[in-house]
Amino acid sequence: MTVKFTKDHEWIRVEGDEATVGVSDYAQQQLGDVVFVELPDVGRTLEKGKEAAVVESVKAASEVFAPVSGEVIAVNPELEADPSLVNGGAESAGWFFKLRLTNPSELDGLMDEAAYKEFVEGQH
Template sequence: MTVKYTKDHEWVRVEGDVGTIGISNFAQSQLGDVVFVELPEAGRVLEQGKEAAVVESVKAASDVYCPVSGTVIEANQALVDDPSLANNAPESDGWFFKVTLSDPSQLDALMDEAAYAAFVEESH
């Protein structure tokens, strides 16, 4: 199992050819209390770096970009029902959606946990 991060503060956890995608703990701490999420429907084809979901906190609306290209297989209904999961469990129960990866080689250019931690430290 691999977890990779983007500079836009999304994470993708890869198991086989399935990627589970969410926002990082740092991202949720910057957003503040999440009150609404809009997630992509199953079957939607997403391209790496393109808008995939919307997350609204008490402060602002933000786009969530897809870290890797793929086809959506499931959105997290529990997160829709209780958006505070994005704050309380951002990198576990607060996942956004799952995709089947169409180009796993894209993962190579993303950061691992240590590199992401250093990126956050350096840029903020």
């Protein structure tokens, strides 16, 4: 299992040709209290770097981008019922969707956890 991060603060956990995607803990801290999420439809094909979902907080609405290309094979039904899961477990229970990867080599351009932590520290 591999976990990678994007400069837009998404994480992707890869197991075989499937991946789970969500927003990082840093992102949920910046957003504040999450009040709504809009998830992609199962079966939709996502392109790397394109909008995949929307997360709204009391502060702002933000797009969630697909870290890699793939087909949506599942969404987190609990997240639609309780968007605050993003705040309580951004990198666990608050996942957004699962993808079947169509181009695994796209993972090579993403940051590992150490590189992401350095990136975030540079944001302050």
